Every structure is written in C-alpha cells, then in structure tokens.
Amino acid sequence: MRDTGRPLPFASAARGVFDLTLDGMVFSRRSLLMGLLVAAPMAFAVLYRVLAATRGQPPLGPTDLYALMVAVYWIRNVLPLAALFYATSLVADEVEGKTLTYLLTRPLTRASIFAGKFAAYVATTFTLALPAAVLTFFILMTAPTAPPLASALADLPRDLGVMLLTLVAYGALFGLLGVLLKRPVIPGLVFLYGWELLANVPGYLPRFTLTAWLRSLVPYRPAEDGLAGLFQQVLPAGQGLAVLIFVSIAFVAAAVWIFSSREYVLDQ
Amino acid sequence: MTTPAAATAPVLEYTRASRWYGPVIALNDVTTQVPPGVTGLLGPNGAGKSTFLKLAAGQLQPSQGEVKLLGVPAWGSPEVFHRVGLCPEADAFWENLTGRQFLTTLLRLSGFDEAECKERTARALDEVDLAAAQDRKIGGYSRGMRQRIKLAQAIAHDPEVLLLDEPVTGMDPLNRRRVIDLVRRLGREGKTVVVSSHILYEVEAMTRRVLLVHNGRILAEGDVREIRDLLDEHPHTVALRARDPRRLAAAVVCWPAVVSVRLDPAGEWVTVETTRPDEFYGALHDAALEAGVVEMHSPDENLESVFRYLVAR
Numbered sequence: 330m331r332d333t334g335r336p337l338p339f340a341s342a343a344r345g346v347f348d349l350t351l352d353g354m355v356f357s358r359r360s361l362l363m364g365l366l367v368a369a370p371m372a373f374a375v376l377y378r379v380l381a382a383t384r385g386q387p388p389l390g391p392t393d394l395y396a397l398m399v400a401v402y403w404i405r406n407v408l409p410l411a412a413l414f415y416a417t418s419l420v421a422d423e424v425e426g427k428t429l430t431y432l433l434t435r436p437l438t439r440a441s442i443f444a445g446k447f448a449a450y451v452a453t454t455f456t457l458a459l460p461a462a463v464l465t466f467f468i469l470m471t472a473p474t475a476p477p478l479a480s481a482l483a484d485l486p487r488d489l490g491v492m493l494l495t496l497v498a499y500g501a502l503f504g505l506l507g508v509l510l511k512r513p514v515i516p517g518l519v520f521l522y523g524w525e526l527l528a529n530v531p532g533y534l535p536r537f538t539l540t541a542w543l544r545s546l547v548p549y550r551p552a553e554d555g556l557a558g559l560f561q562q563v564l565p566a567g568q569g570l571a572v573l574i575f576v577s578i579a580f581v582a583a584a585v586w587i588f589s590s591r592e593y594v595l596d597q
Numbered sequence: 598m599t600t601p602a603a604a605t606a607p608v609l610e611y612t613r614a615s616r617w618y619g620p621v622i623a624l625n626d627v628t629t630q631v632p633p634g635v636t637g638l639l640g641p642n643g644a645g646k647s648t649f650l651k652l653a654a655g656q657l658q659p660s661q662g663e664v665k666l667l668g669v670p671a672w673g674s675p676e677v678f679h680r681v682g683l684c685p686e687a688d689a690f691w692e693n694l695t696g697r698q699f700l701t702t703l704l705r706l707s708g709f710d711e712a713e714c715k716e717r718t719a720r721a722l723d724e725v726d727l728a729a730a731q732d733r734k735i736g737g738y739s740r741g742m743r744q745r746i747k748l749a750q751a752i753a754h755d756p757e758v759l760l761l762d763e764p765v766t767g768m769d770p771l772n773r774r775r776v777i778d779l780v781r782r783l784g785r786e787g788k789t790v791v792v793s794s795h796i797l798y799e800v801e802a803m804t805r806r807v808l809l810v811h812n813g814r815i816l817a818e819g820d821v822r823e824i825r826d827l828l829d830e831h832p833h834t835v836a837l838r839a840r841d842p843r844r845l846a847a848a849v850v851c852w853p854a855v856v857s858v859r860l861d862p863a864g865e866w867v868t869v870e871t872t873r874p875d876e877f878y879g880a881l882h883d884a885a886l887e888a889g890v891v892e893m894h895s896p897d898e899n900l901e902s903v904f905r906y907l908v909a910r
Binding site: 331333334335336337341342345346348349352353356426427428430431432433434435436437438439592593594 | 618651654655656657658675676677678679680681682683685687689690691693694702703705706707708709750
C-alpha cells in the first residue's frame with residue numbers, strides 16, 4: 330500500500346531515477362566518445378606488445394607504461410574529464426531538455442533525484458573504465474618482460490578503487506558546479522588544468538587539490554626524468570582516502586542543498 | 598494518508614500570492630480558491646496563466662504571499678504529487694523512450710509496483726487513444742500524439758488534482774474533442790481540474806467556471822457565459838492545417854457561421870473567421886476528416902479585445 334502522505338522512500342526513489350538516467354546516459358553520444366577516450370590505453374598496450382615482439386624491448390617497461398596509464402592518463406586526465414562532462418550535466422540536461430518538470434512533479438525528494446542521477450553517472454563512467462583498465466593491465470602484465478602476474482595482480486583492485494574514487498570525487502565537485510552555474514564546463518576545465526597544477530608545487534598548496542590526494546593512493550612513480558618532478562611530494566595515503574571521502578560527501582551534500590532550494594523555470 | 602488539517606482545506610488556495618521575474622510581474626497579488634470540478638484559467642498569452650499553474654505545481658515559489666495545494670504549501674511538498682498530476686505546456690520528453698516506457702517510468706516514480714504500473718499504463722494509453730502507438734519512440738510521435746502522451750502521464754496515477762497547461766494545443770479536432778470530453782468527465786467524477794487556455798470556446802466546452810487572468814491579475818471569476826456574451830461582436834479566428842486545405846476552404850466557405858476564409862501563401866493553413874464558434878465547431882468534424890485536418894489552433898486576438906474591453910469597463 331502506498332503511503333501518499335510522504336514522498337517515496339529515498340532508496341526506491343533514487344533507484345527509479347537511477348534506472349531512468351542510466352538508460353539515457355549509456356546510449357548517448359557522450360558515452361561513445363568517452364568510451365573511446367577511456368579505452369585508448371588498450372590500443373596503446375596492444376601496440377606496445379606488437380612493437381616489443383617485432384622490434385625488441387622498448388625503453389619503457391610494461392609496468393612503467395601501465396603506471397603511466399593509471400596515474401597520468403586515467404586518474405589525472407581522462408576520468409576527471411569524464412566527470413566534468415557527465416556530472417555537470419546531471420541536472421543541466423534535464424533543464425535544457427525541459428524534462429525536469431516530470432521528475433519534480435512526482436512524490437520524490439530532490440535529494441533522491443540527485444542521488445539517483447549521481448549514482449547513474451558513477452555506474453556509467455566506471456563501467457566504461459573498468460574493462461579498459463582490466464584489459465590494459467592484462468595485456469601489459471603478461472608481456473615477457475613484466476614481473477610475475479601473481480604479484481602485480483594484487484595492485485589491480487587498488488587501482489580500480491582509486492579510479493572509482495577519482496570519478497566520485499571529481500563527479501561530486503562537478504555535480505556541485507553543475508547545479509551552481511549555468512555554464513560549468515569552462516570553470517571546470519580551468520579547475521582541472523589550472524588549479525589542479527598546484528598539486529605539483531612544493532609546500533602546503535597541493536593539499537588543496539584533488540589530484541595530490543588521489544596521487545597519494547597510487548604507488549606508481551614512473552621513473553622517467555620529466556615526470557619524476559611531478560611526483561615529488563606524496564601525501565599520506567590514509568589521510569588522502571579520508572580527505573577524498575570527506576570532500577566527496579561535502580560536495581554532494583552542497584549540490585543536493587542547492588538543487589533542493591533552487592527554482593527551475595523551464596519555459597519562460 | 599492525509600493529515601486532518603489537509604483533509605478539510607480547500608484544494609488549491611492562493612493568498613495574496615505574487616510572483617515576479619526580476620522587474621517583470623507575472624502574477625500580482627492573487628487571492629482565490631479553486632473548488633473541485635473543472636476550472637478554466639483563461640487569458641491571452643503572457644497573462645500569467647502558466648505562472649499561476651507553476652505556483653500550484655510547486656515549480657515556483659511565490660515571491661510574496663502563499664499558495665497551498667491540498668492544504669500544504671505547494672513549494673517544497675513533494676508528497677502532494679501522489680495526488681496531483683501536471684500536464685506541462687512545454688513539448689519536452691525523453692525522446693528515446695516509447696510511450697509505454699514513458700508512462701511506466703513515471704508511474705514507478707509515483708510509487709506503484711510493476712503490475713500496477715503495467716495496468717495503469719494500459720488504461721492511460723487507452724484513455725488518450727495511444728495504445729496502438731505505445732511501443733513507438735516518443736521522438737517519432739506527431740505533435741498531437743505528444744500532447745496526448747503528456748496528458749496520459751498526468752492522469753495515469755489517478756490524481757485528485759489535475760493541472761493542465763494548454764492541453765489541447767496542436768491536437769486535431771477529433772482528439773481535441775476527446776480530451777475535452779475526458780476533462781469534463783474527470784470534473785464530474787469530483788476531481789479538481791485547472792485547465793489553462795487562451796481560447797474561450799475551448800474552455801467553454803469544458804466548464805462554465807472560469808478565472809480570467811490578465812496582466813498577472815485575476816480580472817474576474819465566475820460563469821463563462823457572461824464573458825461569452827461580450828464576444829458577440831468579435832469574430833472568432835480559427836487556423837487549421839490540413840492535407841487538403843483547398844477542399845477544407847471550399848467546404849467551410851458556404852457555412853452561414855463563417856465570415857471569411859483565407860488560404861496562407863504556402864497553401865497549408867486555412868484561416869477561418871466565424872461569429873458563431875459553437876455552430877462552426879459543431880459542423881467542423883466531418884469536413885475536417887474529409888480534408889485531413891492535422892492541426893488546429895485559435896489565435897488570441899479576439900480574446901485580447903475582450904480583455905481590453907473588460908479592463909476598460
């Protein structure tokens with residue numbers, strides 16, 4: 330029996346919004362483009378194996394290449410970009426398409442709407458990233474010059490966890506930007522490729538970036554000269570995990586609060 | 598479940614409610630109560646009808662005053678949407694969903710289980726005559742079908758209160774008639790239906806009780822016939838888009854109720870002026886079928902002139 334005196338329970342409301350959003354997200358041009366971008370390291374890995382087989386061992390070892398893919402390609406660049414393009418549009422797409430009215434005229438709290446949409450974003454982007462990361466790992470770590478697979482395998486769940494946390498933390502921030510600003514993409518890009526560079530300066534400033542905390546969770550320190558400088562300062566991993574979880578919750582809570590108190594005038 | 602206070606309160610109540618967008622006043626100091634039955638919200642475009650409905654549907658907050666729906670503030674009370682349905686004006690959908698998926702998704706978001714979603718979806722689709730098109734994507738629907746599926750989502754959960762913003766816009770005469778009959782039936786069943794329109798004759802076909810909105814104010818409320826009497830000297834304009842517009846023009850030009858007939862240069866639209874709209878609409882059905890009328894609307898110039906007259910009085 331439905332209780333018509335209350336909004337729908339949070340979990341079932343969020344689940345309904347999740348299902349609806351997931352359908353639209355998975356089968357979108359955005360996902361096709363992001364899928365290609367996220368999966369590109371698989372092509373690099375295959376190319377690496379072909380080159381190693383035909384022209385001899387490249388100067389960069391398979392472990393170093395995998396480390397570059399995880400730490401620099403996915404965690405520093407592509408996953409934050411995916412977060413920017415998906416999370417800023419969680420509410421904006423519904424506003425632009427004028428379909429938000431249908432959600433706001435159901436017995437759903439706005440918190441459950443945002444939560445369902447955020448969960449759909451994480452599920453979509455992580456589903457794109459997961460197979461790419463696993464396949465890249467196996468393609469590279471089964472190379473003849475790679476260390477024993479059994480020892481490397483222990484790192485894989487941790488890498489996937491950090492990638493998930495990357496999507497959650499940046500997604501929370503960009504979700505907040507999405508409900509706060511009308512055009513959040515440019516400020517988001519400025520954050521990613523301006524503010525986040527503070528992670529590479531000495532002193533206390535890296536603590537104000539997400540990159541520095543995420544970097545603290547991966548053990549890879551690629552040995553190339555040019556990149557060595559990038560990884561000079563490593564923050565404590567335990568603290569990094571706590572900070573990232575805390576800021577993710579704080580950003581999502583702020584986004585929910587703004588979304589709940591804001592009017593959306595869709596056809597004036 | 599409803600609280601005792603909510604159970605005895607008026608269905609929809611505006612108390613000195615105003616709403617402005619920056620310097621523009623969309624609704625100005627409105628105090629009114631909407632009783633059960635059908636109430637027509639009549640006014641020219643830009644009069645404040647949509648703002649009136651958006652305040653009722655909790656889409657906007659009043660800048661001043663209070664709007665209560667089923668005894669609770671309309672803004673920030675999502676629980677009332679178990680008992681309220683809104684047919685918005687905007688022609689907006691998740692285009693990749695089929696008509697059936699659209700309804701089941703929204704019913705699920707209203708808290709119904711799978712079996713009930715299925716049953717209510719089928720019933721709502723029948724109600725708006727879209728059962729045959731239920732598995733087609735909404736992106737491929739005609740304008741009239743889109744209007745009807747929008748109406749179906751508003752009625753599918755059997756709400757006590759229905760807020761319909763220009764629900765028959767873009768429909769062909771047959772479906773317009775069907776929707777008008779549906780609204781009347783819902784009113785007879787004791788539901789509270791607020792239906793906005795800028796076409797007097799459309800509202801008159803649904804109800805006698807109207808709220809006249811003009812420049813953000815409730816200009817008058819009461820029996821639509823009093824307003825209608827004022828219209829006698831103003832010909833009513835109807836624009837019809839037909840597959841065979843010349844055939845339509847030839848058919849209607851000889852009707853006594855028709856004052857003039859005009860074909861647009863592109864040869865798609867026929868614009869008819871009539872002094873006796875009831876007679877005209879009554880006779881239109883067969884001619885519209887034969888000429889393949891696909892869309893019909895009525896520009897609001899006549900209504901504007903009535904409002905100017907009322908304001909000057």
